[in-house]
Amino acid sequence: MSITPAAGKAELRKQALARRAALDAHSRRGFSARLVEFGLALARRLHASAVSAFYPIRDEPDTLALLGALAAQGFRTLLPITGGRDEPLTFRRWRPGDPTTPGAMKIPEPLASAPSLDPDLLFVPIACFDRRGHRVGYGAGHYDRTLARLRALGPVTAVGVAFACAETPELPEEPHDQRLDFILTERELIDCRGA
Numbered sequence: 001m002s003i004t005p006a007a008g009k010a011e012l013r014k015q016a017l018a019r020r021a022a023l024d025a026h027s028r029r030g031f032s033a034r035l036v037e038f039g040l041a042l043a044r045r046l047h048a049s050a051v052s053a054f055y056p057i058r059d060e061p062d063t064l065a066l067l068g069a070l071a072a073q074g075f076r077t078l079l080p081i082t083g084g085r086d087e088p089l090t091f092r093r094w095r096p097g098d099p100t101t102p103g104a105m106k107i108p109e110p111l112a113s114a115p116s117l118d119p120d121l122l123f124v125p126i127a128c129f130d131r132r133g134h135r136v137g138y139g140a141g142h143y144d145r146t147l148a149r150l151r152a153l154g155p156v157t158a159v160g161v162a163f164a165c166a167e168t169p170e171l172p173e174e175p176h177d178q179r180l181d182f183i184l185t186e187r188e189l190i191d192c193r194g195a
Helices: 005-021 025-045 064-072 142-153
Strands: 050-052 076-081 090-093 100-102 108-110 121-125 157-161 182-184 189-191
Touching: 025 064, 025 121, 025 157, 025 182, 064 076, 076 108, 090 108, 121 142
Parallel strands: 050 076, 050 121, 121 157, 157 182
Antiparallel strands: 076 090, 100 108, 182 189
16 A cells, blocks of 8 residues: 555654754754844845744744844734635734734734735745755645745745754655745755755
8 A cells, every 4th residue: 555645744744843842942042043144134135025934833943033033124024824724824914022812723823903914925834844845834734825825926935944853855745735945944044946
């Protein structure tokens, strides 16, 4: 019996999340500083208009300092809003210090009164990735649907954010998968556009 792409992804996700959970606090703090440095540089280089990042949960890389630095430099910063299981994400304005409310997935989200806006630069969470720009998230497909929607509207850049331990040689592909343009780890910025 052959393993389906979805089953293969689930196993790779499980292994990568276990590796991530084992990382020490020093590695985590260092990556947060690197996110600020490289994230700001990338936003400037791409002349981003609106930048989204994810509110970190569990042991994900901490993107809050990046959002704060972007907002301080005049970028419009956003957090995703999770709707139904088969819907793409939407985005609302938010900067560190603004109030949040638990969303559908119990992740902090901006209040409903915050303005909606589509990002042209997204920092995307990753459970595991390969150097071709393929990613595995938590399995709901929100970012694949979101990137497909945004790319149909115009240019958008997606940057996966993950610790280097999340890398795997090759991920199984499915027709709905949306590739990342870059992947930022604590070690390097990987350009996946030519992969």
